[in-house]
Amino acid sequence: MCNLKAGDMVECIFAGKIHQWSKKVMPVEGQRYTVESVRPLGDGYSVRLLELTPHCNDDKPCKCGNCGWDSTRFRKINPPKKELPSVLTDLLLVPDRKVLEPV
Numbered sequence: 001m002c003n004l005k006a007g008d009m010v011e012c013i014f015a016g017k018i019h020q021w022s023k024k025v026m027p028v029e030g031q032r033y034t035v036e037s038v039r040p041l042g043d044g045y046s047v048r049l050l051e052l053t054p055h056c057n058d059d060k061p062c063k064c065g066n067c068g069w070d071s072t073r074f075r076k077i078n079p080p081k082k083e084l085p086s087v088l089t090d091l092l093l094v095p096d097r098k099v100l101e102p103v
Contacts, residue, residue, distance in 0.1 A: 002045040008035045010074035045071040
């Protein structure tokens with residue numbers, strides 16, 4: 001069972017070639033990607049990424065939509081939390097509380 005779905009943020013945990021015919025375009029180990037789609041393939045799952053276009057067997061960018069990478073190459077990660085705008089952060093750090101009182 002694959003716990004990945006479209007829109008998930010993943011990190012590549014293995015970028016090496018498993019087979020001699022592995023894709024020319026490969027995800028970079030440690031790099032973060034967004035899952036475009038996941039589909040069953042053989043006894044595992046194939047993952048397509050928004051940031052990379054795999055090459056088909058003819059060494060050209062994939063147009064068939066069936067190419068991707070083995071899901072075991074990736075681990076799901078939580079997206080980074082959005083930070084407060086710096087103006088709000090600066091206000092919270094002001095030592096004088098009178099700044100926060102209504103005028």
